[in-house]
Amino acid sequence: MSVEPAATRLRHQVPLLAWLVLVWMLLWGTWSWANLLSGLAVGLTVLVLLPLPHVVGGVRLRPLPVLLFLGHFVTDLVVSGAEVAWQALRPQGLRRTAIVQVQLRADSDLLLTMVAEATSLVPGSLVLDLDRDQRVMTLHLLPVRDRDDVERKRAHVLVVEERLVLAFGSADDVAALERDRAEVAAP
Amino acid sequence: MTALADVVAFACLLAGAFLCLTAGLGLVRFPDVLSRMHAGTKPQVVGVLLVMVGAAIRLGGWSNAWMLLLVAAFQLLTAPVSAHLISRVAYRRRHVRRDLLLVDEFRGAGHQDDGYRGDEPGDAPPEDPGSHPGG
Numbered sequence: 001m002s003v004e005p006a007a008t009r010l011r012h013q014v015p016l017l018a019w020l021v022l023v024w025m026l027l028w029g030t031w032s033w034a035n036l037l038s039g040l041a042v043g044l045t046v047l048v049l050l051p052l053p054h055v056v057g058g059v060r061l062r063p064l065p066v067l068l069f070l071g072h073f074v075t076d077l078v079v080s081g082a083e084v085a086w087q088a089l090r091p092q093g094l095r096r097t098a099i100v101q102v103q104l105r106a107d108s109d110l111l112l113t114m115v116a117e118a119t120s121l122v123p124g125s126l127v128l129d130l131d132r133d134q135r136v137m138t139l140h141l142l143p144v145r146d147r148d149d150v151e152r153k154r155a156h157v158l159v160v161e162e163r164l165v166l167a168f169g170s171a172d173d174v175a176a177l178e179r180d181r182a183e184v185a186a187p
Numbered sequence: 188m189t190a191l192a193d194v195v196a197f198a199c200l201l202a203g204a205f206l207c208l209t210a211g212l213g214l215v216r217f218p219d220v221l222s223r224m225h226a227g228t229k230p231q232v233v234g235v236l237l238v239m240v241g242a243a244i245r246l247g248g249w250s251n252a253w254m255l256l257l258v259a260a261f262q263l264l265t266a267p268v269s270a271h272l273i274s275r276v277a278y279r280r281r282h283v284r285r286d287l288l289l290v291d292e293f294r295g296a297g298h299q300d301d302g303y304r305g306d307e308p309g310d311a312p313p314e315d316p317g318s319h320p321g322g
Contacts, residue, residue: 023257027253027257029250029251030250077232080229081232081233082230082233084209084213084226085209085210088209088210088213088230094218097221097288098289099288099291116271117264117267120228120266121266126221126267128271128278140221144289144290150290
């Protein structure tokens with residue numbers, strides 16, 4: 001790996017530093033200049049002592065789709081929490097489970113991480129494996145009724161991915177998603 | 188007004204505690220590691236979030252709320268990661284009840300044994316390569 005110019009490296013580190021300062025301020029719970037300065041000092045120390053690879057690829061924040069995604073996410077979270085809770089409580093015990101593979105369309109480390117995190121929490125699934133090159137995610141699905149149910153859950157993972165890409169993806173990611181959708185619809 | 192807030196906080200705390208209880212029950216009642224990890228993520232995360240909301244209402248004050256928000260955010264970020272790592276290790280060490288699986292698309296791809304029925308001991312010897320039906 002080639003050595004980057006210091007300016008680029010600094011630019012990539014700024015969001016991380018901002019996040020660390022934010023966490024520091026939230027931990028203290030009050031706004032003050034002393035907190036801001038000490039947060040900056042702590043953040044810089046962390047960044048210097050524990051250098052992280054920066055996340056490649058730009059990320060856009062689109063406010064409306066982000067809100068839409070969060071809304072769906074919270075509803076789905078409550079629903080799947082209730083579903084798993086019911087499986088744990090019901091007298092006849094757990095339904096059958098399934099392991100399926102889903103072909104994802106997003107092609108960025110950050111987006112794939114987000115999809116994996118979100119699907120672990122949301123549609124009754126748990127990520128077993130993620131093949132970065134093939135973009136194939138292997139999931140364990142918990143309450144499964146029949147094969148139709150498996151397909152429904154698989155489709156739901158793709159819907160979650162779509163919402164995430166629309167909310168956070170760069171223009172290229174969104175374009176790629178649209179292209180894939182057109183390909184699926186055409187034949 | 189405060190009475191109403193107290194009732195809401197009370198409901199959130201109770202519901203959250205109940206969901207955490209079901210998560211614990213799931214850990215005991217579910218048959219294999221993968222299913223247990225489901226119980227350890229979803230109802231538990233929702234439960235913790237509800238407890239946080241209840242606590243934020245009851246405690247009041249922004250500094251408490253920010254702290255609780257941080258707890259909730261890290262709960263959401265870390266629970267899936269740890270569940271993923273544990274279930275991945277469990278899958279590799281064959282702690283999977285295959286008789287309960289409706290579909291297993293991970294199996295044929297050379298990732299896993301075909302002859303083991305699941306829930307073998309972790310130190311079970313590697314499977315005989317000849318037993319793969321597809322080669």
